[in-house]
Amino acid sequence: MTTDIQIARTARKLPIVDIAARLGLGEGDILRYGADKAKIAHHALNGLTDRPRGHLVLVTAINPTPAGEGKTTTTVGLGDALNRIGKRTTICIREASLGPNFGMKGGAAGGGHAQIVPMEEMNLHFTGDFHAITAAHNLLAAMIDNHIYWGNDLDIDTRRITWRRVMDMNDRALRDIVVGLGGVSNGFSRQTGFDITVASEVMAILCLAHDLDDLHARLGRIVVAYTRDRRPVTARDLRADGAMTVLLRDALQPNLVQTLENNPALVHGGPFANIAHGCNSVIATDTALRLSDYVVTEAGFGADLGAEKFLDIKCRLAGLAPAAAVLVATVRALKMNGGVAREDLGTENVAAVVRGCANLGRHLENLRGFGLPVTVALNHFLGDSAAEIAAVQDYCARHGSTAILCQHWARGGAGAEELARRVVDMVEGGGADFRTLYPDSMSLWQKIETICTRIYRAAHVEALSGVRAQLDLWEEGGHGHLPVCIAKTQYSFSTDPDLRGAPEGHVIPVREVRLNAGAGFVVAICGEIMTMPGLPRHPAAETIGLNDMGQIEGLF
């Protein structure tokens, strides 16, 4: 079988200026990074703000399982298919994080014949956005310790510094460290640590900023520490916001690449989907909408986490209104949701598929609650049986939706034309009446309860010690209007990753809350969330290298 990288390497890429031309952008509107990557320049972005926006389509999925759903693959396939049927469509997805590629093998952007290229660069430094975020984040960290070193005029309580450092690397030894050892000239010792760059609030900010001014303002609002009498200390108090903006100036410009079928894709930003909102940048989505009839984008994890955050955080803060949603499922993943073990996925099991459809049905219901027309994309795997496929289609028909069999993995855009036509019908039918789940005015705790009970279907939400008091303090401090971002396992509607299907009546414990005043949301942590991964016993790095032709081996 041909692998993703083999297919990607035989792609007949067009020069990136030709892809830009398809968006109506001239050579002067872009900054090229080699032959097949570019950024859309700030001055070109500024010229777009008066244009009308096209239609926004969200691709989301059932709860992820080790069987794989192919959400990005479907996003790319749908984008290619829409272009095939005459709709000028741009795809918007997240950038990959460099570090994890040296642990497990790096990912393609999509798969099979529905991919975005150049895959190698996108898995490595790409256009340097994440490096810029790392630098901006760590400049702020250095300025905190430097402020304390030179006298601590702001009276920062060194026990209450919440701003850690970041690195785009899987390095467990940096999770928990003591800095400032070695004597007077190295500063005051204290305990802190590193997160991976995608977990940085700067990443979330870059992805939610409308423009450079908004970026600057958000960076200034970052709360990095508290004083002994619990007053927040911000990046602006430290006068770090201007320099951070300068470091991020180029990174804020969205990256233009292409699909295997030479359709435009903006790949920009990559916040965590648990402690952050998990979508590509607002600026990329907005730019694509102003340059296209249709924009196909996706959100991290399943619809319970990803779509909810996309809608309640990104769309709310950016004033976006999606016109339709596509819910991706596979027979294999439905079987796992129906209780089948991974090693038994090869055996036909219609009953398990039907049981697993409960998960799909729950997501359909939730998405309709946001006022969105939804169709199901059944991403075809070669081993799916006709009876299993029919079972999913039957389930969807009985639940007021349609399951469309998609073969973009094998056939590219041609394999998703039926899905594309269905999406156009939904969009042009005008069935969308988008509404967020909760209003800004609701209290922070009520927002948490609303998400947990209405989306996750919990019976009860439990606040661990100090959580409610902390939320009250932030409301007094003027942060009560912010939306809430729940950090929770992506494998279940509950906090138990093994509880597949459509559980209800569970209890969700809120262990800790964090304020992202710059990004503009409050994080509620429900369960263990890892913000700095480690490398496995035999990291992929051990087998990565250049072959005799100078091509990269072992990364994919």
Place this chain on the structure above:
Amino acid sequence: MTTDIQIARTARKLPIVDIAARLGLGEGDILRYGADKAKIAHHALNGLTDRPRGHLVLVTAINPTPAGEGKTTTTVGLGDALNRIGKRTTICIREASLGPNFGMKGGAAGGGHAQIVPMEEMNLHFTGDFHAITAAHNLLAAMIDNHIYWGNDLDIDTRRITWRRVMDMNDRALRDIVVGLGGVSNGFSRQTGFDITVASEVMAILCLAHDLDDLHARLGRIVVAYTRDRRPVTARDLRADGAMTVLLRDALQPNLVQTLENNPALVHGGPFANIAHGCNSVIATDTALRLSDYVVTEAGFGADLGAEKFLDIKCRLAGLAPAAAVLVATVRALKMNGGVAREDLGTENVAAVVRGCANLGRHLENLRGFGLPVTVALNHFLGDSAAEIAAVQDYCARHGSTAILCQHWARGGAGAEELARRVVDMVEGGGADFRTLYPDSMSLWQKIETICTRIYRAAHVEALSGVRAQLDLWEEGGHGHLPVCIAKTQYSFSTDPDLRGAPEGHVIPVREVRLNAGAGFVVAICGEIMTMPGLPRHPAAETIGLNDMGQIEGLF
């Protein structure tokens, strides 16, 4: 007065493809980074290896003082002047480090009307080379702790890990840290620290590698730790060398930019000039030589440190033979070398100039010892008096050289034409008979003694406890053939930074030695060397920001 940044902003830059065309490179030979930066692609580099090399001219200087010498300015001015008189000339200099720009104001590449642009990008992320080096360095660090975590098959002694981590940021709190706290899942605790990225051995390796294969081999030879029985553990033992090469693949390609007069400049690599060799990359210099009649390059600090390392490390390892050297001096710096305080530099003082010329004379002598014809470039400052200038010219004439007054700062290449003609005379006169200071076969300790006595004119070199034994061990381990890189204050021939002029008879203590088996040199540390700077009380970052026109303010 017009500042460097004001002059740089009004530059009439040519599209970088036009600059490439001046080198005979087509659009397919370069990778563009925006309109005014590019990398010369590996495939184009591979096509050059059979071409003859042009003439290499080294620009070096007297010992630096706070008065400034203008070495880079002279390098640029000479390059522009050579182009003006009809010699196809390329300039090669180092890249700037990002982090320090947020401490003190960032530097221009050159000054006045002799600059390389785009200045802003070159002071920020540029083409991402330093970020790639940071990533490669820290991947290796993560793989060391990961190896220990999973069982430590190589029996690494955690007390004897010499490989630290790096960040391109001035962050004193990271100099001395403890990692691996927090329990079993975070690994084994140990004390370590961060250096600034330019101090990384990976930086030195990138700057000494001939091509990707050589880069790979050098990375594999890095010694990161020792076992309990003192056997070295290398990056290859950890199987990190392939992935590090992949991370550095793009960074190894030299960066093409231009002077204010639209002449080509390769700005590539930036190793420290104390614990490393302080020159731009071999690959940039070699590429420039194969594409030009003349290449003008410079070395870090004064000629005692910079030129010696350029000649004994870079030229030795790369098989380069310079055709001439230019020694930069200013009346002001000579006055300081003659004992004048900084605040008195505005007053004419011919006697001090003459006393300070002892420093210049010593460097002239040393450079001639390498078999190079040398001329003195007297970089003109507006306050220099005619009598002071005449004193320098007279000194040089009496010491078998010529001091040529240069006005490139005020007038660009036109102000350095006389210097250019003198350089052409030296080169075409064929007076060069380049020889290194010592042969490979000399023992490591003798190499140290030779540099200290013949270049620094020390009476005696003192090895602190353990140094000689360590050198013996490395010689037994097969590293005895390596050249030596002395880390010492740049302000004096001695290890006392206040001892200006031409001291002799001093003692040089060798405090510590380090093996850079990958880069290919042994470092001898004589005095305190800082490898992670701190930020000042009011870092430049506090006033850096974007103005209303989106331009960067406060960085320069």
